[in-house]
Amino acid sequence: MKFVCQICGYIYDEEKEQVPFDQLADDWKCPWCGAAKSDFKAEAAKAEAAPVSVNTEEADLKKLSAGQLAAVCSNLARGCEKQYKVKESELFAKLSDYFSAITPAIEDATVENVAKKLQEDIDNYPNVRAVADQNDDRGAARVCVWGEKVSRMLSSLVNRYLNEGEAMLADTDIWVCTVCGFVYIGEEPPELCPVCKVPPYKFEKIEGRA
């Protein structure tokens, strides 16, 4: 049987490896992206999308919170930057800062709650994806695919942190892929981004950690 990393798509082939997936050590990690064993799924087990009803009221852009708008604007700023639209990128970055500044502080901002929120996100993606498919909206479907990847990746990291604590970050660096946002823990960036396959110079080291 084959097992697929839900973060980067690495395939563990039991036949080639000669070791059943079940028998790998609990702390075995994805050789490409460092995800835990629990982030792998048997290849045949593809999730069936649950039927959905579209709530147009929730889809209304005006109903987005300031925090959500900050994230949208920050993404648009990145998108403009990639297309060499410097001025537009600056303006979206300014808007993003504005929305960030008026976002109320979250009182229960614990790592556990972040893990919970990410899991809710992951559980909800098949529904959002089904709406996109129903409406033949390929752009939205693509956003869902990437969004789910990012949520799974962050969830994997947060859960590792919950299990391993500060030890996970001791004597190592944190790298972020500037193209897809993949986060990598290690002394050097990976040879290829496991998610979007760009070379290591596209990775930025996260500086200034306490």
Ligand SMILES: [Zn+2]
């Ligand atoms: Zn992986």
Ligand SMILES: [Zn+2]
């Ligand atoms: Zn990447």
